Amino acid sequence: MDVSLKSLEERTLKAEREAKALENELDKLERNDLSHVNDPRLDKLLTENEKLNHRLAILENAIEAERSQVKSTECPTLITDINSIEGSICVLDELKKVFSVAVSLAYPDLIEPPVVLTQSGNNIKFGDYQCNSAMAIAQLLKTNNIKTNPRQVAENILKNTPTSPLIEKVELAGIGFINIFLNKRFVEHFLNCILKFGVKPPPVKRERIVIDFSAPNIAKEMHVGHLRSTIIGESIARLLEFLNHDVLRINHLGDWGTQFGMLIAHLQDKYPNYKTHSPPISDLQAFYKESKKRFDEDEEFKKRAYSCVVQLQSGNPDYISAWKLICEVSRCEFQKIYDRLNITIIDRGESFYQSRMDIIVKELKDKGLLEEDEGRLIMWSNTEREGIPFTIVKSDGGYTYDTSDMATIKQRVEEEKADRLIYVTDAGQYTHFVVLEGCATRAGILKDGKKIEHVVFGVVLGEDKKKFKTRSGETIKLIKLLDEGLKRSLDKLKEKGRDLVLTPEELEAAQTAIAYGCIKYADLCHNRVNDYIFSFDKMLEDKGNTAVYLLYALTRIQSIARNAQVSHETLMEEVNKSGIKLNHEAEWKLGKTLLRFPEVILKVSKDLFLHTLCEYLYEISCMFTEFYDKCYCVERDPAGNIVKVNYERLMLCEATARIMTKCFDILGIQTVSKM
């Protein structure tokens, strides 16, 4: 045999053997048996694969757990029987529950699908509420490669919507809107409950809430900015208390700091026997000015003033009593304003935090969060050192407004166990509170996502749109402002001849209710973030969204039953017999407006914008006017004798009056039965 042929034959045989071996190998590979392969890279890949499989199993378990969790939270208990509702319920929240059940039944595989529910605007055709989830869900399904369109989704949701006694019917509209129509029986039941049990808050989880408001400074003027904080803070506190929260109202008085050294030094000179004889410093501001003048001009005095601060802060009893005396004078002045405006607040000024400031400064030092800066100790709210830092300790060793606010947070979180921390101050302090939140979070005092709620408000302007001042350019004294309100309100009542109709007591009650009510309402009815123009003429107008108009509206509503000579007892008997019936279109509309009360209250309790409540109050009175124009409550003959009383409508008047009264109460506005 030829050599070349032989070698060819050998090569073929070898190739055949190799092919056979490869075939076996492939066969094994197909059966996943890699045990005999002795390649370290493969070993590595195999372990890797095992790890990944393990991880996959964990993830799959987690997803399953999450899913059942979502399902269990998404399966809320729905109201099935109208009669089980005795208190108050938020319709929007209940409808959200109904539709979240519908959506999770329709799309069980979607994790946390969006449930979008809103009120339907004015067009009755679109129902009372709308569920607009279909568009978002269709979009979501599309990204999961499931072909559908919003209308199909809406149909699917509708098919799965559980029955609810709140709902009369649901309709599919347009590209996939679901219009929800409320059940009249349910609305009637809600209103009858108000007549039977009073205006009750919707149930919420009780929280501990600290609200810091008013906070004027001792020996300085309490100005219109403090007035805004006082009015807004009081209303927020009232609203949260109505919801049964545990509210702590704090007056963070500016009662500590260097200016007290100056005041005490001056007091010691002018009234050395101040401890036994009360000095005539009723005009504290004049006293403050005198001492400031000496402080600026007299080096010797200045030195002594500083040493007074040191004595005071170290707790020397003589200095403490001088300081107390000065604070007391201011407090009496502030209290006059609080009494007139019916404000409840606990004094806990900056001085309260002296020992706590020592502690927090140490804590910040220990945590290495303070750095030196030209003799001061500062703290940044972020590690990038962006924005402006807090001055925690001044170069003279004293503390600042920043230090005391760090201490307020620690005290309120750790000692008061606050769930919510609310601070009501002007928008000028916006940055201060941003930095405060940052520093407190960095220091670990604010944790678990807890935030500060800074309720900001704009500046009060005069009618000339400039800073609110007297004609001669001085700042306006609050007591004088309230006095002017009283005078103007009386003028207005006289202009209308009310002094001839009301008893002197009734006239006085109306005068104060209008004066203070209009000042409060003018402040609260605007979006607080904006500046607002203080105008007695505007706020005393008796048309439009003003306190005067609304207080009048309420007295008119309350007088309807009185004029019909129907006693409260008779009306309550009728409630138990038949209750409210909403037959006429105008009655139905008014009833549905009243039904929104819990929803409005809950919204405001979250965003703390009180103008929403004012707008709602105004809406009620407009709806009432429409109802009263169209529906006779009492029919009279030409001689004015009562021929027929419609009790169902009188009951609706009563329910309206009760809700309006509650709104006024939350706004801190006194109501009157006659004006």
Ligand SMILES: NC(=[NH2+])NCCC[C@H](N)C(=O)O
């Ligand atoms: N914790 C607070 N910073 N409260 C507000 C204090 C307001 C301060 N006294 C001022 O007149 O501007």
